[in-house]
Amino acid sequence: MAAPVPHPDKEPDAAPAASTRSAGRLLYLAGVILLCAWVLVPIYFLMINTLSAPETVNSFPKPFFPEFDLGSLQFFAGFAGMLAALKNSILVAALTMIMSIAIGSPAGYALSRFDFPGKELFRLLILLTRAFPLPLLALPLAVMFIQTGLDDTQFGLALVHTTLALPFAVLITFSLFSGIPIELEEAAWTLGCTRLTAFTKVVLPLILPGITASAIFAFVISWNEVFAAAVLTIENRTLTAFLLQSLDTPPLHLKFAGGFILVVPALIFIFAVRKYLFAMWGIANR
Amino acid sequence: MTYARKMLGAASGLALLVAAGAAQADVLFWSTQANPVEEQQAMRDQVLSGHDDAVDYQSNELGPWITRLEAELQADSGTIGLLGALHGNFSAMDPENLVDLGDMGVMSASDTFNDLAKLGTDSMQYMPWMQASYIMAANREALHYLPEGADIDALTYDQLIEWAANAHEAAGEPKFGFPAGPKGLKHRFFQGYLYPSYTNGVVRTFASDKAVTAWEKFRELWAHTNPGSTNFSFMQEQLLSGDAWIVFDHTSRLANAFNERPDDFVAFPAPAGPEGRGFMPVLAGVAIPRTAPDMEASKALIAHLMKPETQIATLKATSFFPVVDVDLPDDLPPSVKAAGDAVAKMSGSADANPGLLPAGLGDKGGDFNRVYVDTFERIVLAGQPIEAVLQDQKTRLEAIMNETGAPCWAPDAPSEGACPVE
Known part of the structure; x- marks a missing residue:
């Protein structure tokens, strides 16, 4: 009978603890909502304005539901060269992805597994390639490209974008390889693997x-890069x-529609590969 | 032969193959003008489609435009057939890199423009292509608050300030709009409008007593200016959104407002000061770089662009006016009619005080503009004392003039040698 009766002097303590907990929960929820809104609200307004008639775009307040006026998007459907440019973007971004991984991950592996003189300096120097602004590099690059015949090719542009993406590829793969104990590889060697097969059979699946x-x-670095692409x-x-260079000045409704067209393919791509992105941060359901 | 060299050879061989597949004989028209997407579309559909050869019209921002051109000049091998840019962009170039156009047999109807296009040499280095100017525009709503007795086509700066103050009071918030944003053309207002109207000069009178009055007046106007103006670059947007009722800007940066809601807005001449109604033209030109792949095709394209009917098509596409004599048709877009009328009233007014574009500054044109922009920012935005700022900036202006040796241009009185800052 005495058991269900709460202890008299426990009661005043329990209430504040519960309210602290619920306040913390509230704060956590508010934080989550704020962060989501931070990303989603601009994209939502971009979409509403893309799908609105010009008069609505210039008015305030904005409607909460789009009116599905396709005029702005139709303009871009008739804009010469859009599809070819989209194809080029995807091709260059894909080439950049392949080359930066093909070159960057061996460098990351070497950095994490081998000791060699100047290793720390090398890690620093890799970041320095991002220290030079592209407008500065574009002129000599363009001269060289024109002379070698690389000018005006998707491959040439992908080379430049690979240079931009390489530091990230090297440093990300470096930390990935460092997270995998060398003992795993050594065990594979003792079981008959060569250095290469140990890598492909044991390490690669872990870091994929x-x-x-x-x-x-x-991909994102290549997709977003304007200056080199415009010059080369x-x-x-x-x-x-x-598109991006020409979206500064047109009427608002075309700005929004153009921005929407630029954002959507990148969003689709990131959405498609999102589980791998989360996997890197260790919060995925592997 | 090392492995690396083999790889490099293979890569460039592959690239050549890809490039050969893409090569075509279109004339590449490399432009900084008609950059907004809808103007690019109009240039392709209405202006260049009438030419016999196919034209690849590409409009860029200034940075990539210059970088690509420089690269082709340095590599001595080019794809660009024709350059389109403002007078200021061409004057910053070495005339050696542009093909002489004096023997083309066509030129603009204005001797002033043809002279400017020589860039200090004996022959035209670029062909004047189209022109524009800066005007004022207002929401019809604001016309109720015009000061008593003021004629909108013959305003003075004092009346403009009073008008802006009335509108400010009526609306409860400042309704004058000024393109002081990062891409706004504010420096042209000071060089071509405020200074000529108050001091009858631009360089000579930079730090004069009259210039102090001009800046005092502009400060008064700023009190009734939408403070968001430091973020405005294309006043058509603020006209359409209602953030500004009375604005100053480039005719083509106001065009959308008139085309979208022609009945809601009026265009009118810039105001006059004690020294007259200062105003300034905008001049765009086309030129052939010395690396152009097909000189004849490039010249044929210039000849096409200078035809009266092409000039009218260009006017409809870009809101830039012809530089040759043409009979304007009746079916012009509302923006062109409004801007054309305002410019005609401005240049035809009894107190007109037309200025010229800065000339002879070469690649110091940007520094020259910087002097006026900095002066504005220090006096108006930072509230520093006018005399001190003008004396301080004067030394920078003097240095630029002495370094370039540029002689005075209108409305400054002509000079022997470099234009002095008095």
Whole structure:
């Protein structure tokens, strides 16, 4: 009978503890909502404005539901060269992904597994490639590209974008390889693997999600790059170089529609590979 | 032969193959003008489709535009057939890199423009292509608050300030709009409008007593200016959204407002000061770089662009006016009619005080503009004392003038040698 009766002097303590807990929960929820809104609200308004008639775009307050006026999008459907530019963007981004992984992950492996003189300096120098602004590099690059015939090719542009993406590829794969104990590889060697087969059979499956994540970085870097693309390609323009430069000045409704067109393919790509991205941060359901 | 060299050879061989597949004979028209997507579309559909050869029209921002051109000049091998840019962009270039156009047999109807296009040499280095100017525009709503007795087509700066104050009071918030944003053309207002109207000069009178009055007046106007103006670059947006009722800007940066809601807005001449109604033209030109792949095709394209009917098509596409004599048709877009009328009233007014574009500054044109922008920011935004700022900036202006040796241009009185800052 005495058991269900709460202890008299426990009661005043329990209530504040519970309210602290629920306040913490509230704060946590508010934080989550704020962070989601931070990302989603601009994209939502971008979509509403894309699907609105010009008069609505210029008015305030904005409607909460789009009116599905496709005029702005139709303009871009008739804009010469859009599809070719989209194809170029995807091709250049894919080439950049492949090359930055093909070059970056061996470098990351070497950095994590071998000791060699100047290793720390090398890690620092890799970051320094990002220290030079592209407008500065673009002129000598363009001169060289014109002379070698690389000018105005998707491959040439992908080379430049690979250079931009490489530091991230190297540093991300470096930390991935460092997270995998060398003992696993040594065990594989004792069981008859060569250095190569130990890598492909044991290490590679473990770091594949991480590799995908650094591929996404490479994709996004290539997708968003304007200056080199605008200088180094003429016929084979990427979508960003093709559109972004011209979206500063047109009427608002075309700005929104153009921005929407630039954002959507990148969003679709990131959505498609999101589970690998989360895997790198260790919060996925592996 | 090392492995690396083999790889490099293979890579460039592959690239050549890809490039050969893409090569075509279109003339590449590399432009900084008609950059907004809808103007690019109009240039392709309405202006260049009438030419015999196919034209690849590509419009860029200034940075990539210059970098690509420089690269082709340095590599001595080019794909660009024709350059389109503002007078200021061409004057910053070495005339050696542009093909002489003096023997083309066509030129603009204005001797002033043709002279400017020589860039200090004996022959035209670029062909004047199209022109524009800066005007004022207002929401019809604001016309109720015009000061008594003021004629909108013959305003003075004092009346403009009073008008902006009335609108401010009526609306409860400042409704004058000024393109002081990062991409706004504010420096042209000071060089071509405020200074000529108050001091009858731009360089000579930079730090004069009259210039102090001009800046005092502008400060008064700023009190009734939407403070968001430091973020405005294309006043058509603020006209359409209602953030500003009375604005100053480039004619083509106001065009959308008139085309979208022609009945809601009026265009009118810039105001006059004690020294007259200062105003300034905008001049765009086309030029052939010395690396152009097919000189004849490039010249044929210039000839096409200078035809009266092409000039009218260009006017409809870009809101830039012809530089040759044409009979304007009746079916012009509302923006062109409004801007054309305002410019005609401005240049035809009894107190007109037309200025010229800065000339002879070469690649110091940007630094020259910087002097005026900095002066504005220090006096108006930072509230520093006018005399001190002008004396301080004067030394920078003097240095630029002495370094370039540029002689005075209108409305400054002509000079022997470099234009002095008095």
